Amino acid sequence: MDFNSTGNKVKHGILGLRNKKKKLVKLGTALGLAAVMFYPSARNDNNSMGASLVSLDEQMEEEIGFFPIVVPTIKYGLVLDTFQVEEGKIQKKQTLGTLLTGYGMDLLSIETLVKNASGVFNINRNFRVGKDYLLLLDRQTGKPKHLVLEPSVFEYVVFNLQGELNVQKVEREVDTKLKSVSGEISSSLWAALTQNEVDAEAASKMEDALECFVDFSHTQKGDRFKLLFEEKLIAGKTVGSNQVYAVSYHREGKDYYAFWYDDGVTKGFFDAEGASAKKGFLKSPLKFTRISSNFNPRRFHPILKTVRPHLGTDYAAPTGTPIYSIGEGVVEEAAFTKGNGKYVKIKHDKTYQTQYLHMSRFAKGIRRGTKVTQGQVIGYVGSTGLATGPHVCFRFWKNGKQVNHLREKLPQSKKMSPDKLNDFYKIRDNYLMMMEKEGVIDEDQFFPPSNETLDTEGGAAP
Ligand SMILES: [Zn+2]
Known part of the structure; x- marks a missing residue:
């Protein structure tokens, strides 16, 4: 886990508070609670928010001088500041058992914990060398109270190391946004895609969509692309992408297109005329080469x-x-x-x-x-x-x-069945319109393929 992955500032937030500990008088805690009431967003599990509040705290401290206020850093559903926080990486040959016994936890409790984790979190698969962990210790006794692991950006797991010794998995809320981006290649396709904040998943899907038309090992300066896809975000940060809906690629005066179509029966990328984008052969046996x-x-x-x-x-x-x-x-x-x-x-x-x-x-x-x-x-x-x-x-x-x-002139693929072409053309034109815009697209403008739109108009192929 990269605890920085959902907000670089968490660490700084914690450290910031820790460093200031000496300066704070006991009054701080009570006032901190007051601050939460005044700034309800402090309860938010959003790290950057936590960080900005820390700086607000600093600012106030500066202005008022003798009036320090602690604003709690809440993450993983826990008030981190009330613990001694240990961040670490899982070492070679380290197990959950060796990690926790190192902090004085007894084997029987660990056994119960492992038992309670079954069905919630696969320890064998996810407790791996190099992965980050966060251990929260009691400030007075130094005893471990919670262990947090983050198998992926999409979820985190809290092991409660006292009381019932239960294990909770929390899935983070994933937002999706329909996004349209375009770019021009100046050095490499990869560079152009990352400059335009296209994540690796969307980039790879774009290649897949066009691989029968465009040989991406021959990208040239001046080539241009447009991409319409659904982006996945957690707390406003891109974490990947879902479907790529449409791609266009411009090279040497020619435009190549691929449009996603899925009505439950016919599924895949098609070119502007409705011919399958999966031709007889791919242009190259490697990607990004x-x-x-x-x-x-x-x-x-x-x-x-x-x-x-x-x-x-x-x-x-x-x-x-x-x-x-x-x-x-x-x-x-x-x-x-x-x-x-x-x-x-x-x-x-x-x-x-x-x-x-x-x-x-x-x-x-x-x-x-x-x-x-x-x-x-x-x-x-x-x-x-x-x-x-x-x-x-x-x-x-x-x-x-x-x-x-x-x-070689390689074999051509078939067109989609004629009764679906009208539906496809409508969707294609809608995609084209959305691709002309930049940035986040209003979801209302988006209509997915549906059988209902079939046969409502007779043969109006553009
Ligand atoms: Zn050779």
């Missing part, structure tokens, strides 16, 4: 130092990056040779086969005969075999002959 060596029948080999045809396209990426099958098919080979290293070869149909070389390892379950879907992870980038560094050498066969897949 670059081509380090093109298909070249007369390449000078960097290791062998001779002219040797390079009948593949090399994509450089860090070791461990997932490699995707660019299409549906069956694994023909998952093997190792001196030159290829660990590689996977997939047969897609009578015409096409693809091969992925130099893997560090295969994905789980990938072996000869395994059926794979488009976009399925089949292995991870490595540098096994004849490779100067971590990359995938990607090879594409057409009728048994290796060809440059970037030059």
Whole structure:
């Protein structure tokens, strides 16, 4: 857990109060309560609020001089200031038991606590090395009173270490907002997305939506994108995203679109004309990557130092990056040779086969005969075999002959069924309108696909 994740200022809030402890007279507590009454927002579990109140407190102290006021820092449903607060990270080989016995808790109580945690919190899975914890101790006795863990930004768990020894999980309230962003690429797509505060989840979904139209390993300066998606927020902070509804990408005078459509039967991304965005093949077997060596029948080999045809396209990426099958098919080979290293070869149909070389390892379950879907992870980038560094050498066969897949006209996919097109066009136009705006979109403007809008107008395709 990162206790700073929901508000960097908590720590400062606590420390601020702690540091001031010496300056405060006992009167402080009583006045603190008065302050809560005057500033009811102090009860809020929002950290930045707590922090701003601390500074308000400071300000008042400065102004009035002898009139110190403590405003409680309330977090995890607890008044943190009434405890001695210990923050730490779970160490190697440390267990809940060793942590708590270290603070003088007896084994029988710990056993009860673990029992009470079952069904609420999976200790085995979530009590892991490197995770943060917050321990609240009695200020007088030093005995542990509460332990707080945060398995994810979406929830926290309070272990009550006295009394009934119960364990409570609290799920944080997640707000969603429909958001429209646009940007232009000046260095990389990733940079442009983060500059525009698009979280990694939405960025990845955007790539998924357009991967059959746009080769993202070839992004260029001046490319532009627009994105309409639903953002997830906790206490006003982005924590991820749900659905991406629409994407447009502009490159060299051409616009590419993908629109999300889901009426319960037909589901997926479609282009502006209602053709499925999932074409026969993906453009590249990796995400967020670059081509380090093109298909070249007369390449000078960097290791062998001779002219040797390079009948593949090399994509450089860090070791461990997932490699995707660019299409549906069956694994023909998952093997190792001196030159290829660990590689996977997939047969897609009578015409096409693809091969992925130099893997560090295969994905789980990938072996000869395994059926794979488009976009399925089949292995991870490595540098096994004849490779100067971590990359995938990607090879594409057409009728048994290796060809440059970037030059191929690949099979087109089908359109959505005609009876749904009117509904789809309406939704598409609505998305387009919303994409013209920037920032948070009024939810009232949003209407999801529905069967009710079907057949209300006859064949008015734009
Ligand atoms: Zn290669």
